[in-house]
Amino acid sequence: METRSTRQILALLEKVDAVHGTYYLFMHGWTTVFGTGLATVRLPSALAMILATACVALVGRRVFDQTAGIAAGFVFALVPTVTRFGQETRSYAFVVLAAALATLFLLRALERPGWLRWAAHTLAVAGIGLVNVVGLTLLLGHGVAVLVHCWCQRRWWSVAWFGLAAAAGVAIAAPVILLGMRQSGRQISWIPDSAPWIVWEQVLGSTLLAVAVTALAVVGVLTHLRRDAAARTLMAAVIAMLPLPVILVASTGDINYFFSKYLLFVVPAWAVLAGAGIAALRRAPLVAAALVVLAALSVPGQLTLRADLSPGWYTYPQARAFQPLSYSEAAQVVEAGYQPGDGLVTSGPWWWARELGVRYYLPADVSPRNVFQQRTAAQRNELFGSDCADPARCLRDEPRLWVLLPADVDEPLSKLPKKQSAVLAERYGVAQVTHVTGLTVALLQRRG
The missing domain is CATH 3.40.50 (Rossmann fold)
Structure with a gap:
């Protein structure tokens, strides 16, 4: 796609791949300037994941505390699929970044409302819709989080601001959404059904890490619900968890959206909850030890997804869906x-x-x-x-x-x-x- 002209790309998007059109056009411009070398075409995804890691740490600090933020950033960076999609020439690193930015901008707007902060949230939401329509289910979690915040503050203006910002973001992405819906039969009708836990293992790229991150997230929620951070903890929990059952229910028809690559946008929020779970240990040596253990658990997945011919192994840690091609x-x-x-x-x-x-x-x-x-x-x-x-x-x-x-x-x-x-x-x-x-x-x- 990067080697086609802009006219040719737009003509293709009318038939198929509209959901990838933003990424195609961006990479067309990128490669026109910087060339098509391996490092060049992988760099945008790497930069997106680096920025997403920073956003995760900032969200963790805002919702919980400094320790939780640092731990959350490390948890996110240790996820094998973050490595994998941080070097792949696909748009999935961009939707992860957009989701992390949208959550960060939402928290900033709720702390100190202003049209510039809500405009930033609008652009992040538009970014999600332009690169992964399924990721817009994050808005459901955002909406519930806004209601929780307004209920605690007894001020409801933020509900209106959020509604306008979300609607504007979706409106910007509307052409992609509408074309994507029309093309979904050709685009993703091939995706097989899988058990939710198997998909969750594939989202994180590791069975061991899936267990650890899920357990730490539960600990993070339970330990902080008993403190003065209960409202913020509930907000973080719904942002991380609500999109998953909604997507699962939406996948009961002819099209399966509950697919590992499409769910990557929730990883930042889950990393924040897991970081809170690690921070519950309080003492720095224990926090450091927990991160070392988590790093050790990630090693098998990291080695596999960094190996030659690994990008096609989207079903890992389950068996390959097809033989790799060199x-x-x-x-x-x-x-x-x-x-x-x-x-x-x-x-x-x-x-x-x-x-x-x-x-x-x-x-x-x-x-x-x-x-x-x-x-x-x-x-x-x-x-x-x-x-x-x-x-x-x-x-x-x-x-x-x-x-x-x-x-x-x-x-x-x-x-x-x-x-x-x-x-x-x-x-x-x-x-x-x-x-x-x-x-x-x-x-x-x-x-x-």
Whole structure:
């Protein structure tokens, strides 16, 4: 998407991926200025998670105290999925940041109301809606928190301010919301149902950490409900917990929204509650010891989600949903044997984007033509391209063809569409078959 023009991106968003459109457009501008290197495209997500960590610490300090804030920041940073999505070129780090900012700005606005503070909350809410519509369920928790605050203060103006700010934020994101609802059948109808606890483990990227964070959050709520911070504790609890059952109930229909990546926006609030649980130990050595134990519990998840080929393991700590694919390994094979004039053939489901993935790792002077592709995805304003109806007419006497196939395949022509396979079998022979992680790279040599 980053390599498409702005016009092409907008044309695609009318058909699909509207919910990712803000991120696509941002990254299009970012890469136009800074390039498409690995570190460059990962940096925005890393910066978003860094800022989110700061917001978590500030929220913890405002709701509870300094110790709870520091502990909350550490808890958040230790969550393996924070690491994982802090280096992934997707929009999920941005919704985590937007959710953390929205909560921080809400607390600031309730402490000292003013139109600038409520405007900041509006923009944060808009940010949530523009990058993850499901994250707007956070407003339910915010709304209950505002009611609790106003009930304790016996002042109700903040309810009106919150209503206006939330409505304005949703209005800004309305085009994305409406398009996303219209496209949901194509976009996310594939998501399978899973037990809530299994999804929660996937949200945090660790069974051990899921147990620990949940237990610490419960301790944080129970210990602070007995003090003068009861109202603030209740506010923090509803912000963290209320979106989850609402999303779960909303997922009883044809579309499942209770999916680990879509629930990441609640992690900051849960980290705040867990930080309060650690702070209940009071003494600094005990707090430090608790954080060390929590860090130790996170190690298996951290190591796994930092490993090579881990980004596709979105079901961790459960088994992989699919075999990982190493585009870089496949690119090394093609680059090592490439000759000018070589062509390219790809096969398999379009969503693995094998050609795009491999081309990303190839140097500019290694660019084999996709011989059977009639129109590219960008030309069609779609996520996938279209192939020639008559494969024989698309070949241009290329002396050699590189074939990219899924999984381990010993007979590459058998895995291609029948018409393509027939044409290639008549004109080419298999010269080389190389298996890399999740992919097969075959080289065909023209007969005669």
